[in-house]
Amino acid sequence: MDDDERTAAIPTRLAAVRQRVDVAARLAGRDPGAVRLLLASKTVPVEVVRAAVLAGADLLGENRVQELVAKAPGLTDLFPELHVIGPLQSNKVNAALEWATCVQTVDSVRLAQRLSARCVTVDRDLDLMIQVNVSGEPTKSGVPPEDAVALAVEVAALDRLRLVGFMTIGARSDDDDAVVRGGFRRLREIRDDVVACGRPGTDGALGLSMGMSGDLEPAVAEGATIVRVGSAVFGARAVRDA
């Protein structure tokens, strides 16, 4: 598809994804309104992203800070919320914070300290999520599940940071469905442990960012509050960028 065809298809595709989320939520006895759709817009040109925002998307995620910085100025008149959903290097923190209201990929105290220090300097608050590698696949970022609670407690206490939840990338969906769903359940259990622990700054950590185009149903069934969808709305990416 060229960009015009892609753009024309967006409202229908967006509605279809929303429908999938709503059905999955009702099947799980959940309120569909409790699940937000985040569009993962990596490699998607800003004009196409604009079409998605005009079609109703109000939350976008970028993997690379370079791409965030390149596209965000072309979107601000539409006021989408922008989250960082890819690994964040320390030297990109300042640039990321010019545009993002949430960093979903915190996986070390060091990164959280950098974010906190920058927020103190520029006098602002920042939402963040802890990224957990529930599948243990070495190619995936995130803190190991067994270290997630301790990291969350430490990060939640830092100045100007608001811990709002946990994020994960599910196990490869050619795996057994039970493995994929078990990973999402693990993230929910980590969230429940942190929210119940009573330590400073942890009581708002209710969010679960999990589920993508291929596995959003099991994620919603296990309690996702944000699903991150790219290809189901924007079409397949070039393999190099997937």
Ligand SMILES: *Cc1c(COP(=O)(O)O)cnc(C)c1O
């Ligand atoms: C690309 C990406 C998504 C969306 O993946 P699709 O399979 O295209 O829906 C979600 N989360 C992250 C972190 C991504 O990089």
